[in-house]
Amino acid sequence: SQTIHQWPATLVQPVGSPLSLECTVEGTSNPNLYWYRQAAGRGLQLLFYSVGIGQISSEVPQNLSASRPQDRQFILSSKKLLLSDSGFYLCACALAGGPYMVGETQYFGPGTRLLVL
């Protein structure tokens, strides 16, 4: 079964500083990968998803970006953090790659808590 790692677990950054959060997946190949943000401990907002290396789709306009340099690596970045970027960032993986996934379950990593001051 797949294992999802997220690094770091916790991060405190000043406003205007850059950001790089990493997600790596073990135990599967060619997964679909997703970045979510959870604000105030509640609802999840899908930020980006990727169906393959170098293929990124953005769901919400913002000052964040994502990249997938390797099959099982998904990175969330920002050049200049805003206060509103604070939150709990979750990476998720679905086992079947490509379109027309039929009922594939998303599995989540442990998350990164980001506090922007």
Add this chain to the structure above:
Amino acid sequence: AQSVAQPEDQVNVAEGNPLTVKCTYSVSGNPYLFWYVQYPNRGLQFLLKYITGDNLVKGSYGFEAEFNKSQTSFHLKKPSALVSDSALYFCAVRDLVTDSWGKLQFGAGTQVVVTP
């Protein structure tokens, strides 16, 4: 557009009593429905899903959910709640008609508090 509603912000139940967490959905086609649980400062854990077939789905930790197409609901249930079931529960939906990439729409979450 697809959407998910969890009408209760919080559900309080005594240990040993039945637990129900409500979820209703709105999709343009046939729904794929999921339940997840989140403990404090942790990622989401998958509990169960409905894709097709039997309307009653059994999942992890003694949870089950019933798909009701006429009421567009997918309520999560557990016959006898444990204190350790206290957590945040999320319902999620995927509409295969409008989404080819496995994107899920999550509800706002329901906090379950089980008292001893």
